[in-house]
Amino acid sequence: MKKYVVFILSFSLLYIVFQVLSGMLLTALYTPDFSSINNNVSQEVVFGQTSIIPFLGTLLVATLAYFLSQKIFIASNK
Template sequence: MKKYVVFILNFILLYIVFQILSGLLLTALYSPNFSSINNNMSQEVAFGETSIIPFLGTILVATLAYFLSQKIVTSNNK
């Protein structure tokens, strides 16, 4: 069980680092299309909604991958 906890903690850490770095890269490389902007610009900023469901799905897939790989390794050692 200790191996699983270490695996999941490392996976979560790498997942968060990847998300931050990809966000920084996408933000740095973004160039807005000014030709499609109307003269009637509003001063409101709208951000998207966030959900924890994709993160939980990713953790579930990582858990399944870990246990399947452990099962394959133990079945090959017999």
């Protein structure tokens, strides 16, 4: 059980770091399309909604991968 907790914590940390770094890279490389801007530009900034469902789905897949790899490792040692 200790190996599983270490695996899930390290996987979660790597997932979050990857998400932050990819967001920074996408933001740095973004080029806005000025051709579609009209004269009456709104100055309001709208941020998207966030959801924890993709993260939970990824944790579920990681859990299944961990237990499947443990089962295959035990089967190969017999």
